[in-house]
Amino acid sequence: MNPDRMRPLNDREPRSGPVIYWMQRDHRVRDNWALHYAQRRALSAGTPLHVVFILAPRFLGAKVPHYRFMLRGLQQVAEALNELEIGFHLLSGTPEATLPAFCQAIEAGLLVSDFSPLRGCRAWREAVAERIDIPHHEVDAHNVMPPWIASPKREYAARTLRPKLRRILGDWRTPVPAVQRMPSPSTTGSTEVDWGGLVDSLQCEDPGAPIALVEPGERAAYAAMEAFLEDGLSEYDRLRNDPNESGQSGLSPYLHFGHLGPGELVERVLAMGEAGLAVDAFLEEVLVRRELAENFCHYEPHYDRVDAFPDWAKKTLAAHAQDPREYLYTRGQLEAAQTHDPLWNAAQRQLVVTGKIHGYLRMYWAKKILEWTNSPATAMRIAIDFNDGYSFDGRDPNGYAGIAWSIGGVHDRAFAERPIFGKIRYMSVQGSRRKFDVDKYVSSMAQLEPFPFDEGNDD
Ligand SMILES: Cc1cc2nc3c(=O)[nH]c(=O)nc-3n(C[C@H](O)[C@H](O)[C@H](O)COP(=O)(O)OP(=O)(O)OC[C@H]3O[C@@H](n4cnc5c(N)ncnc54)[C@H](O)[C@@H]3O)c2cc1C
Numbered sequence: 038m039n040p041d042r043m044r045p046l047n048d049r050e051p052r053s054g055p056v057i058y059w060m061q062r063d064h065r066v067r068d069n070w071a072l073h074y075a076q077r078r079a080l081s082a083g084t085p086l087h088v089v090f091i092l093a094p095r096f097l098g099a100k101v102p103h104y105r106f107m108l109r110g111l112q113q114v115a116e117a118l119n120e121l122e123i124g125f126h127l128l129s130g131t132p133e134a135t136l137p138a139f140c141q142a143i144e145a146g147l148l149v150s151d152f153s154p155l156r157g158c159r160a161w162r163e164a165v166a167e168r169i170d171i172p173h174h175e176v177d178a179h180n181v182m183p184p185w186i187a188s189p190k191r192e193y194a195a196r197t198l199r200p201k202l203r204r205i206l207g208d209w210r211t212p213v214p215a216v217q218r219m220p221s222p223s224t225t226g227s228t229e230v231d232w233g234g235l236v237d238s239l240q241c242e243d244p245g246a247p248i249a250l251v252e253p254g255e256r257a258a259y260a261a262m263e264a265f266l267e268d269g270l271s272e273y274d275r276l277r278n279d280p281n282e283s284g285q286s287g288l289s290p291y292l293h294f295g296h297l298g299p300g301e302l303v304e305r306v307l308a309m310g311e312a313g314l315a316v317d318a319f320l321e322e323v324l325v326r327r328e329l330a331e332n333f334c335h336y337e338p339h340y341d342r343v344d345a346f347p348d349w350a351k352k353t354l355a356a357h358a359q360d361p362r363e364y365l366y367t368r369g370q371l372e373a374a375q376t377h378d379p380l381w382n383a384a385q386r387q388l389v390v391t392g393k394i395h396g397y398l399r400m401y402w403a404k405k406i407l408e409w410t411n412s413p414a415t416a417m418r419i420a421i422d423f424n425d426g427y428s429f430d431g432r433d434p435n436g437y438a439g440i441a442w443s444i445g446g447v448h449d450r451a452f453a454e455r456p457i458f459g460k461i462r463y464m465s466v467q468g469s470r471r472k473f474d475v476d477k478y479v480s481s482m483a484q485l486e487p488f489p490f491d492e493g494n495d496d
Contacts, residue, residue: 046166046173054146055085061151063178065255068298071176075149087124097432098425106253113254122219126228133164152177154334184335191336247392258291274318280395289430330438346445353459373490383482390485392429403443
């Protein structure tokens with residue numbers, strides 16, 4: 038492993054004792070640098086290896102179906118680890134209370150954790166690192182190149198990050214060695230988890246809970262990757278912007294929950310040989326845009342607020358703050374897809390029922406929230422709450438960057454000035470009509486059931 042993928046989070050003296058890998062974001066056994074690193078340390082010290090997951094209630098607005106999706110993925114991880122004589126423990130509570138106690142109970146010698154640039158996850162890791170008396174090492178298993186290596190600062194746009202990624206990509210293409218069976222079982226074994234009971238205990242549905250369109254877990258994720266590489270990638274540049282086609286990979290829930298690692302995916306695409314338009318277009322998204330979003334959240338503490346917008350965008354939005362809005366909707370009207378615009382309502386319905394919006398329409402969807410609410414701050418809050426609360430791939434740097442791009446010009450440039458938006462890029466239904474068959478999309482979304490707001494909303 039490239040040693041720069043790991044960062045120590047405290048300066049405690051090394052101790053002998055089992056190694057713990059705190060799985061936070063990368064819920065897989067294959068292609069996982071953090072697990073590989075933890076195992077290598079355990080094997081060289083001759084100690085057992087334990088993997089711990091801490092179930093936190095209501096993470097960033099996640100709903101029951103998101104938890105169910107995640108737990109079914111974790112069950113596969115636990116089963117695969119048990120076959121490799123690696124203990125798996127599902128704990129619940131706050132990490133800063135639960136993890137130090139667990140480390141003490143098994144007399145651990147080293148804690149390894151995933152990396153995430155999001156505030157809550159970062160605060161958990163820092164609090165844990167402070168409270169344990171053993172070394173805590175963070176390993177980025179979620180990116181091809183860790184954000185602290187890809188760039189030392191917040192980047193302005195894809196055009197400024199792209200050459201940096203290209204320059205160092207060669208140093209980060211090593212495949213992750215397969216996880217080995219441990220020579221002796223973990224002394225304390227795995228904690229029994231009643232997966233069925235746990236999943237069933239989540240049965241009480243949130244209103245408007247989305248239904249997952251894809252099977253959760255590592256096996257399904259890698260199968261979906263293979264299917265896309267074989268059947269979808271060659272048409273990606275032609276079809277990805279048409280919401281009536283399944284031209285995108287559909288891999289974002291897997292990448293978000295870490296059921297799929299980006300390393301193997303990017304490597305397989307790069308290995309497809311001569312760079313065609315489709316390969317280039319896909320790498321631009323899965324490598325450049327994805328790592329740009331990580332860069333944004335890593336270096337910008339206010340990634341989910343107006344403070345994160347570039348100065349030109351803050352100025353232009355402030356200059357248009359008092360512009361009259363032809364349409365103003367409440368959060369409730371928006372959530373229930375009760376606007377005058379059938380295209381927006383269809384995208385919102387797709388989000389609420391299926392937990393996703395097509396990538397092209399995600400931009401349109403967020404920009405209209407800016408147009409129809411009383412301020413960019415309100416628009417940011419509503420867009421983030423809906424995206425995090427419904428999308429299977431939500432609560433992710435890609436979401437915060439995508440919403441800040443749409444509403445606040447982050448990673449974008451200035452365009453011709455117009456009401457409300459100022460110089461922020463505008464999107465219209467007429468523009469969408471030039472790109473795809475809007476009526477077809479609207480009528481196919483109208484079929485989606487159950488839409489919990491069909492009975493009406495009093496807000
Ligand atoms: C308002 C808005 C909100 C968004 N919210 C999310 C979100 O919550 N989670 C999320 O993963 N993506 C988000 N995106 C980015 C993008 O729309 C999705 O990643 C993509 O549509 C997911 O579908 P896919 O996996 O089929 O993508 P594909 O087109 O097949 O792309 C493959 C992968 O590349 C990455 N990718 C693609 N487009 C982008 C992008 N613009 N920025 C960063 N990475 C990208 C994703 O990891 C994606 O899974 C958002 C974009 C906008 C404009």
